[in-house]
Amino acid sequence: MNDMRLTQRTDVSQTKIAAQHVDVHYGTTHAIKDVSVEIGDRLVTAFIGPSGCGKSTFLRCLNRMNDTVASARVTGRITLDGEDIYAPSVDPVQLRARVGMVFQKPNPFPKSIYENVAYGPKIHGLARNRAELDGIVERSLRRAALWEEVKDRLQAPGTGLSGGQQQRLCIARAIATEPEVLLMDEPCSALDPIATAQVEELIDELRQTYAVIIVTHSMQQAARVSQRTAFFHLGHLVEYGETGQIFTNPRDPRTESYISGRIG
């Protein structure tokens, strides 16, 4: 698209994920239209845009979750550390261990809180023994700001938690495998301001080691936690750049009107 302008980057950050001319179709619906973007490592990138513009769809391309949707067709090239993730040699299982995901709707397993967090490390064989696994579970729950609330009932079912607690449980589950990239689809939509602040703190901390992509409907949140912001509209990536620049000095009139609350 000619209206897609990549900003000249001021900070030096390696590219973790690069997408080139990505299109996604759901049957006849053209959900993502020729999106090219470079996601920096050790940065938080926010995806913003009105409902239905394709944020979740694009996010799900980055760990090949769209493979599970029969009608979805993804074209274009997406690389992780320079390697094409849609290449036949790439195992989606391994990819998803490297690129973790927190879904828009909290979806804990109907198992115990402990089992929820321990599941990823278990299936990938990351813990050598029970004590190590216990440690991983505790650290993950602490980072997800849930430990204090659940430490006495780790064997209680994860589905018995409140909506916000469930979402933090899903965050703990996603970070328990130490992914290199964490995709978060509106992780705070069910959280109260205190939990939101905790999750934002977590995101900031994760940035030290990972690349984080967060979809959000809250402009304030995007401004608070992200260094880069991408604005999607009707399947197009309209504008992508430094968060500060996007919010203070957007180049595209659509970005401007969305941020100021006129589209959406």
Added chain:
Amino acid sequence: MADTPLYGADSPAGSVIDRIRPGLAARRRKELRLKIYGLVAMGIAFGMLALLIGSLVFTGWRAFTQTHVTLDVFLDPAEIRAETLPRGGFDSVLEASLLQYFPEATERAERREVMGILSNGAQFILRDRVVADPSLIGQTIRVTVPTSDSYDQLRKGLIDRETPERLRRLNDAQVERFDRLEAAGVVSQPLNWALLRNADSRFPELAGLRGALVGSFWLLLICFLISFPLGIAAAIYLEEFAPKNRVSDLIEVNINNLAAVPSVVFGLLGLAVFINWFGMPRSAPIVGGMVLALMTLPTIIIATRAALKAVPPSIREAALGVGASRQQVVFGHVLPLAMPGILTGTIIGLAQALGETAPLLLIGMNAFITSAPDGPFQAATALPTQIFIWADSPERGFVSRTSAAILVLLSFLIAMNALAIFLRQRFQRTW
């Protein structure tokens, strides 16, 4: 937008309520009518059921007790010898014991008539006791043996003493003799355990369901062992792994068709393929179980697929999202969550199989077999075919036994369905 009211811009406020109100009474009447239709339908259904069970209980309850005579029998060593044990001698000692009550019966014909009070099987009951403990020979032992069917009917009031003698199955002398036994206090009518303990017999007072129960057990076991793993495997493949294309659509349609094929056709198939072609034994539960498995398979596949579909996709996504393989997703998450539904479907399928008659008739499981099978390769009957055999028998005693057998079959079916409901309630999840 400066909104104008959608309704009655020209009429005063409250117009929405004014428009709704006149229709309310009609809506409520409609609802009431629907409720009444529902209640009537339920009433009819339950009435039918009550009628069925009621008539079965009415004719069948008498078969749950059996008239017996208790005798002190002297096991005369002159009549019974160890070397002739499996055979004769037992009728003579029984006769000697019974004749004590009828000293006047000296004629051979009369003595035969007296012996007619006891079931033909009485001597075998006595024999089995002696075979089990040969040291009894020479002693006097007390045995309780069933009477023959006519006297059983007499005591249960099914033979009316008021009917003229020539229209009655027992003449006046026979009735009078039985009354004397009764007066002597040796006649009793205990619970009829033989109904469950004995296999089939020509004599109604000896006939029981043991052979049919064991036969049905083997049938269901084989049916389950074949159809459960195959059904689940097929359903998992179709639901989770098969590409969605023309071929899988065709398979889906055909599985649904298979579920609708009349059972008699499966019986013919079993006869043609398993017995005539593979040369498997006739009347054997192994063949019956395989035929029933073919019938149950589509039921289990359909139930399993429905249960797998009912697992919310978010659970699959969650597992895939942390890097589980498809196999791990299915066996670690989806299948456990679907298990209650699968088990419910399986039990309902097995309950259907338990009551299935036509295919078993075709493969010869309605043979007259007087012992319970030792394994799935021996000829046997099953509960429904036993009912079929008894319903077809002319002896009066089989009438109540048929109803009793139906009640036994129904109680198994009800127990299985109750188990299915219990499983569904117990493991039902909400997401």
